[in-house]
Amino acid sequence: xxxxxxxxxxxxxxxxxxxxxxxxxxxxxxxxxxxxxxxxxxxxxxxxxxxxxxxxxxxxxxxxxxxxxxxxxxxxxxxxxxxxxxxxxxxxxxxxxxxxxxxxxxxxxxxxxxxxxxxxxxxxxxxxxxxxxxxxxxxxxxxxxxxxxxxxxxxxxxxxxxxxxxxxxxxxxxxxxxxxxxxxxxxxxxxxxxxxxxxxxxxxxxxxxxxxxxxxxxxxxxxxxxxxxxxxxxxxxxxxxxxxxxxxxxxxxxxxxxxxxxxxxxxxxxxxxxxxxxxxxxxxxxxxxxxxxxxxxxxxxxxxxxxxxxxxxxxxxxxxxxxxxxxxxxxxxxxxxxxxxxxxxxxxxxxxxxxxxxxxxxxxxxxxxxxxxxxxxxxxxxxxxxxxxxxxxxxxxxxxxxxxxxxxxxxxxxxxxxxxxxxxxxxxxxxxxxxxxxxxxxxxxxxxxxxxxxxxxxxxxxxxxxxxxxxxxxxxxxxxxxxxxxxxxxxxxxxxxxxxxxxxxxxxxxxxxxxxxxxxxxxxxxxxxxxxxxxxxxxxxxxxxxxxxxxxxxxxxxxxxxxxxxxxxxxxxxxxxxxxxxxxxxxxxxxxxxxxxxxxxxxxxxxxxxxxxxxxxxxxxxxxxxxxxxxxxxxxxxxxxxxxxxxxxxxxxxxxxxxxxxxxxxxxxxxxxxxxxxxxxxxxxxxxxxxxxxxxxxxxxxxxxxxxxxxxxxxxxxxxxxxxxxxxxxxxxxxxxxxxxxxxxxxxxxxxxxxxxxxxx
Numbered sequence: 001x002x003x004x005x006x007x008x009x010x011x012x013x014x015x016x017x018x019x020x021x022x023x024x025x026x027x028x029x030x031x032x033x034x035x036x037x038x039x040x041x042x043x044x045x046x047x048x049x050x051x052x053x054x055x056x057x058x059x060x061x062x063x064x065x066x067x068x069x070x071x072x073x074x075x076x077x078x079x080x081x082x083x084x085x086x087x088x089x090x091x092x093x094x095x096x097x098x099x100x101x102x103x104x105x106x107x108x109x110x111x112x113x114x115x116x117x118x119x120x121x122x123x124x125x126x127x128x129x130x131x132x133x134x135x136x137x138x139x140x141x142x143x144x145x146x147x148x149x150x151x152x153x154x155x156x157x158x159x160x161x162x163x164x165x166x167x168x169x170x171x172x173x174x175x176x177x178x179x180x181x182x183x184x185x186x187x188x189x190x191x192x193x194x195x196x197x198x199x200x201x202x203x204x205x206x207x208x209x210x211x212x213x214x215x216x217x218x219x220x221x222x223x224x225x226x227x228x229x230x231x232x233x234x235x236x237x238x239x240x241x242x243x244x245x246x247x248x249x250x251x252x253x254x255x256x257x258x259x260x261x262x263x264x265x266x267x268x269x270x271x272x273x274x275x276x277x278x279x280x281x282x283x284x285x286x287x288x289x290x291x292x293x294x295x296x297x298x299x300x301x302x303x304x305x306x307x308x309x310x311x312x313x314x315x316x317x318x319x320x321x322x323x324x325x326x327x328x329x330x331x332x333x334x335x336x337x338x339x340x341x342x343x344x345x346x347x348x349x350x351x352x353x354x355x356x357x358x359x360x361x362x363x364x365x366x367x368x369x370x371x372x373x374x375x376x377x378x379x380x381x382x383x384x385x386x387x388x389x390x391x392x393x394x395x396x397x398x399x400x401x402x403x404x405x406x407x408x409x410x411x412x413x414x415x416x417x418x419x420x421x422x423x424x425x426x427x428x429x430x431x432x433x434x435x436x437x438x439x440x441x442x443x444x445x446x447x448x449x450x451x452x453x454x455x456x457x458x459x460x461x462x463x464x465x466x467x468x469x470x471x472x473x474x475x476x477x478x479x480x481x482x483x484x485x486x487x488x489x490x491x492x493x494x495x496x497x498x499x500x501x502x503x504x505x506x507x508x509x510x511x512x513x514x515x516x517x518x519x520x521x522x523x524x525x526x527x528x529x530x531x532x533x534x535x536x537x538x539x540x541x542x543x544x545x546x547x548x549x550x551x552x553x554x555x556x557x558x559x560x561x562x563x564x565x566x567x568x569x570x571x572x573x574x575x576x577x578x579x580x581x582x583x584x585x586x587x588x589x590x591x592x593x594x595x596x597x598x599x600x601x602x603x604x605x606x607x608x609x610x611x612x613x614x615x616x617x618x619x620x621x622x623x624x625x626x627x628x629x630x631x632x633x634x635x636x637x638x639x640x641x642x643x644x645x646x647x648x649x650x651x652x653x654x655x656x657x658x659x660x661x662x663x664x665x666x667x668x669x670x671x672x673x674x675x676x677x678x679x680x681x682x683x684x685x686x687x688x689x690x691x692x693x694x695x696x697x698x699x700x701x702x703x704x705x706x707x708x709x710x711x712x713x714x715x716x717x718x719x720x721x722x723x724x725x726x727x728x729x730x731x732x733x734x735x736x737x738x739x740x741x742x743x744x745x746x747x748x749x750x751x752x753x754x755x756x757x758x759x760x761x
Contacts, residue, residue: 012313012418014479014497073616074638075761078601078677081632085724087704088681092754097727097738098154098701099223100747101128102167105210105230114728114740116169121196122203123232127158128167129204130703130746132275132509132609133690134283135212136376138229143436144281144377148695152212152220153229153376155283156690156703156748157272163706164201164331165713165720166743173197174332188332190321195336198345202333205270206234207285209376219699220750231379233285235268236344239372242447243387243489250486251387254366259343261358266367266385267347273415274509275690276397279408280434280441283374284386286394288415290368291315293348295330300351303362309480310491314392316365317350366490371397371412373446375438384439386446389424390467390492396510396610400570401517405429408445409570411519413507414493417530420501421454421510421521422492423464425571451489453501456539456577460649460666462563464573465499467492474498505531505540505555508624509610513641515617520562520580520641522607525627528554533654533661539579541665542595543654547588548630553656556627557583557593557605562668564644578644578666581621581676583607585628592653595667602676604628604637609689615697617641618760620679622702624687634688636680636702638760642669679760680751683726685709685744697758700751708744 076090087095102112106124118125133156137149165171174191211227212220224230241264243251252263259267273288291314300320302308311318317330334348347361354360369391375381389397392414400409408430412422427448434441452464469475469485477498482488488495508522526540531554533543539561545553560580565572584594586603598604609622621637646669651662682688682704690703708724720743728741738747753759 012416012493012497012503014503016497016500016503073640073761074618074674074677076638076677076679078673079679079681081600081603081678082681083631083633083684085684085707085726087683087726087749089751090679093751093759094754095749095751098220098748098750099126099208099210100727100739101126101130101204101745103739104225105208105223105227105232107226112739114742114745116167116743118167118200119196121199122167123234123236125203125232126208126210127156127204127206127232127234128161128163128746129159129705130748131157131159131273131690131705132286133157133692133701133703133748134275134277135692135694135701136277136281136283137695138377139436142377143438145436148218150214152214153209154212154223154692154701154748155275155285155374155376156208156210157275157285158205158208159271159273159705160289161201161204161331163709163711164204167200167204168197171713174335188330191332192335193332195345198331198333198336201331202236202344203232203234205272206232206237206268207272207283207374208232209283209374209379217756218694218696219752220694220701229376229379233269233372233374233383235270237268237383239266239268240264240382240384241266241367241387242384242443244448244485247485247489250484251489254363254486254490256357257347257361257363257367258354258359259347259361263363269372269383270368274394274396274413276399276410278373278442278445279399279402279430280437280445281375281377282438282442283376284371284397284410285374286397286412287368287370287372288393288395291365291393293330293333294350294365295332295334295348296320296351297334297349300349301353303350303352306481307362310494311365313480313491313493313497314365314369320351366391369394373439373442378438381439384442386442387489388447388449388451390422390451391490392419392422392492395508396521398510398512398519400512400519400565401514401568402430402432403570404432407449407570409565411510411512411521413510413521415506415508417506417526418503419493419507420496421504421507422496423452423454425450425452451492452573453496453499454575455500456502458538460576460578462502462575462577464575465496465501466573467495467499471499473500502539505558508608511610511612511619513612513617513619514614515641516564516643517568518562518564518641518644520560520610520619522560522610522621523558524608524624525558525583525606526555527552528656531555533656533659536652536654536661536663538663538665539577541579541650541652541654541663542582542593543656543661543663544588544593545656546627547585547593550630551627557585558607559583560607560610560621562644576644578647578668580641580668581639581671583623585631592655595650595652596671596676598671598676599673601673602637602671602678604635604678608687609691611691612641613693613697613760615693615695616758616761620691622688622691624689632681633684634682634686635678636682636688636691638677638679639671640675644668683707683744684724685711686724686726690748693759697761698752698756700759701748702751703746703748705746706744707746711744
């Protein structure tokens with residue numbers, strides 16, 4: 001996700017508990033208080049009692065860590081922090097750009113100008129804001145294979161277009177405000193937009209799929225300009241609407257628009273951030289901050305009260321625009337005039353202008369906020385909205401360890417402050433024969449199943465709360481009157497509120513440890529309005545000020561939480577949790593802020609991307625930071641994971657603005673430089689996000705998103721004060737810049753070792 005998401009409003013105003021509420025009950029329990037420790041450094045954590053495998057909190061069932069942390073497997077030397085406009089890697093590693101924003105995927109269109117002069121609609125170019133991605137090998141039968149092949153496809157997500165000024169010769173028309181930074185949503189100033197400009201911006205979003213030019217030894221030479229499997233899936237691509245058979249009619253009712261009067265189909269995908277592959281060889285792309293693109297013109301007719309209540313919980317426009325002055329949410333995509341018979345632009349106007357929902361686009365927001373499934377091996381296949389997996393600001397869709405004859409679980413986050421972690425469990429049991437099964441297998445595993453939201457308890461355990469209309473808390477919920485299961489799946493945030501799921505601090509990417517099946521999630525950060533002493537909680541235990549006094553206070557550096565399902569079962573309804581690592585500056589207080597004892601070689605802030613290598617077992621951590629950027633650009637770190645319960649119980653002495661309060665939490669074992677090292681630092685203004693590797697582990701692919709995010713547009717026209725100009729005239733580990741110089745571009749880079757070895761080892 002882009003840094004700009006930090007400024008988005010909090011939409012969860014439910015009365016659900018924060019961790020401080022459940023923790024207070026735990027502290028009232030004498031047996032619980034007996035096992036708490038405070039006022040000591042984390043270096044003593046392994047001497048404290050740790051939770052048993054069953055997660056019991058009874059002091060008689062606690063045990064001391066009996067085995068040392070596994071020996072380090074990371075072999076590279078850590079790179080130093082950097083504020084250079086380049087990509088920095090360890091000695092012995094090199095990188096090259098695979099593709100960047102605007103590169104063509106079809107020889108029928110021209111090379112990218114990087115001055116905004118393209119006259120095409122960008123549907124045949126690489127999109128912008130490179131984000132989550134996956135590599136798929138294609139075998140001789142045309143199916144996705146888990147084994148290395150000579151043919152492969154790379155699928156890359158494209159997130160927001162907050163920096164859309166770069167894509168037009170003179171910046172956005174009706175959007176070039178003096179001093180506007182591209183990291184700010186709402187570039188549009190209220191005026192009418194030219195159609196071609198809007199088409200470019202719409203088609204920057206979505207997914208790019210390109211066929212790779214594979215080297216003889218299994219590496220990557222580049223991508224094929226005219227690859228048979230090259231494809232763009234944009235917000236204009238027709239997609240199928242799917243869901244449980246028993247509730248599909250109700251889902252289609254909520255999807256009814258002028259484009260599809262029966263709700264059987266929809267258009268495209270938007271603001272694609274996290275991702276995940278499926279065991280049957282398809283790509284799940286996650287629709288994150290899709291809500292901000294819709295508007296209603298001044299004096300528009302409002303939809304019914306229930307629709308508006310649903311919109312409010314998701315941050316979709318629920319009132320008509322007041323006029324042109326001031327900063328407006330969205331990009332003004334509804335303002336161009338459509339060609340006869342078209343609704344390309346009208347769909348972003350979500351007023352109730354017609355007699356019924358089939359006569360306008362009041363339901364258009366209902367068609368976004370899902371995992372969209374795409375078959376990378378079949379460019380003619382129709383992508384599918386997997387409504388059964390719920391609707392929210394999706395981050396990650398990562399599956400559990402596979403067990404033949406058992407259901408598959410997919411873990412998902414909702415990326416906003418005070419939102420939830422979710423799980424979908426398939427009704428169908430996994431059959432290894434379905435590997436390579438494409439969209440037909442997706443229909444079997446992702447249309448029928450159970451959806452849950454997580455509740456974290458004060459004792460280090462948790463429960464999965466089912467989101468079903470039969471649950472009394474949902475059936476009788478007065479804030480939003482559910483009438484059927486279709487509404488539960490389309491208004492999932494409301495359902496999670498109803499059952500009492502636990503509010504979390506911006507759940508971002510998740511990943512599953514292939515060695516033991518434990519699940520990790522990034523909790524990226526928080527600010528002082530939401531986090532201060534006395535309002536902390538066990539999962540978000542720190543409230544502090546930036547030690548340099550430069551970058552805010554609250555919990556600006558974030559942390560990573562992890563949990564283990566009971567009996568390691570995908571169908572478990574309970575789990576055990578602790579905190580894996582805390583982000584921090586290395587000079588922060590080691591008793592209250594730098595709890596993981598980070599040093600100059602592994603300090604980081606705002607963990608965002610998360611991915612386990614199936615080859616090396618390394619957990620790669622990517623950052624999207626605004627709190628440490630006075631000292632270093634965003635980065636990629638390698639870590640050696642432990643296991644839930646390998647640490648202890650901790651009391652954190654918080655202090656901020658003269659207020660103090662202790663907070664108890666559950667902390668994993670020490671990391672240290674032998675188990676956590678900085679591998680890469682990106683260029684200025686960039687988020688480091690999206691990661692995958694070749695089957696032999698010798699080629700790592702990483703995305704560099706929105707370099708120069710804080711570039712300012714000075715007045716109208718192409719007069720920019722650049723923060724970054726990477727990669728055109730930047731540096732990629734000593735290699736000359738990529739493509740035409742000038743405006744910064746997002747890109748996918750290919751990293752290898754000069755000796756041809758496995759990355760990170």
